[in-house]
Amino acid sequence: MAFEGLSEKLQNVFKGLKGKGSLTESDINTAMREVKLALLEADVNFKVVKDFVAAVKEKSLGEEVMASLTPAQQVIKIVNEELTELMGGTGSKLTYSPKGFTVYLMVGLQGTGKTTTCGKLAAYLKKNGKKPMLCACDIYRPAAIDQLEVVGNSVETPVFTMRDSKEPEKIAAEAVKEAQRRGFNVLIVDTAGRLQIDEALMDELATIKSAVKPHEILLVVDALTGQDAVNAAEGFNEKLGIDGIIMTKMDGDSRGGAALSAKKVTGKPIKFVGMGEKLDALEPFHPERMASRILGMGDMLTLIEKAQEDYDEQKAAELEKKLRKNKFTLEDFLEQMGQIKKMGGIAKILDMIPGVNSNAKNNINLAQSEKEFAQMEAIIQSMTKAEREDPNILNASRRRRIAAGCGQPVSKINQLVKRYNDAKKMMKSFSGKGGAGRMNRMFR
Ligand code: GDP
DSSP states (O other), X not given: OTTHHHHHHXXXXXXXXXXSSSOOHHHHHHHXXXXXXXXXXXXXXXXXXXXXXXXXXXXXXXXXXXXXXXXXXXXXXXXXXXXXHHTTTTOOOOOOOTXXXXXXXEEEOTTSSHHHHHHHHHHHHHHTTOOEEEEEOOOSOHHHXXXXXXXXXXXXXXXXXXXTOOOHHHHHHHHHHHHHHTXXXXXXXXXXXXXXXXXXXXXXXXXXXXXXXXXXXXXXXXXXXXXXXXXXXXXXXXXXXXXXXXXEOGGGOSSOHHXXXXXXXXXXXXXXXXXXXXTTOEEEOOHHHHHHHHTTOOOHHHHHHHHHHHXXXXXXXXXXHHHHTTOOOHHHHHHHHHHHHHTTHHHHHHHHSTTXXXXXXXXXXXXXXXXXXXXXXXXXXXXXXXXXXXXXXXOHHHHHHHHHHXXXXXXXXXXHHHHHHHHHHHHHTTSSTTHXXXXXXXXO
């Protein structure tokens, strides 16, 4: 998870502050020195760190903070606000052309995840009611066109190609016509990448830009490359002008320096972050939520949105009916576990819950619980339909057979049945009078 190291260090600094009743100037100086070190260790741009710490310090030393009853809380609040501002404040939403047809030009260096992100963006737009088409403009690597077609296929989005053409600006212009003719309202143009910024690439992108007049130019950068990503963003912005940044591979970046520096250095906001290789792993970037997450205040909004996205109205109604009739089966139990998985697994959910700090998470042993999940799934899959529907029939010989089938000891089967019974009891307390509303509110 991104920002892990930074998050832990900052939380420790604030724990120290909170332990004191009132704060002296020297307390704040010490804390700010630690904040500065933490940010530098997270690979945040040096100048950005200097300005950030200076701003936080100045505000923290103000009369109203020092004289307040909860000075430490006030300092944390200031850090939260400044972090939010640092990552782009509120202006980081993707925008659509008011004319009704939007072109996004996707640019970036090779290997940053540009092609994958084109597919992710198409999937995101479809989820949000748009009709996107993709366009392949890499005239140098036929394999890149193939890759975009594979990606497009996976997200059920057509890909416009002109394999014999060597003029990307013409391909893009034709794609615009074709998309409009076929009733699409967004065109995502994938372009060629290079290992580093060079004049020829910039000229080519500028030509495509003037041919299709994109509503937004989105630069894809790789979070794992740290300050190199920020430098690339600066270069692309100076030479081509970009509207926003999509930062990929945030799932593997424990430092977060690129994400924290990009906006301040380039003046352009991060609009999305890539959180995995799968095509649904693209999240809109919300600086205020990210700041809260870094400071261990959780991110309930994202959690609720995720639950809403994956919430299946009809399924919930069915489930409720079953609970009322006391017919909640192991099959349903399996499905519930599937829901949790769909939301990104326990680790991701815990990340978003306020108060669950990194120490607590370590104690829970996440890898272990994910493994147990998989084991439970395997056990249920080794049962017959009748057994899944009525676990009461699971006598000793059935349990032995299942254990042999899934390669786990009988004790695991017993444990699962106990968990199922516990879950059933807990869920039952939600059903009954007023339960429907209560249960719905849990998800909405
Ligand atoms: P391109 O050369 O810029 O078009 O890059 P690709 O789209 O081919 O991606 C390069 C590699 O990065 C692929 O293996 C992708 O699966 C991977 N990738 C892209 N985005 C992410 C992300 O957000 N997280 C992770 N973990 N991998 C990603």
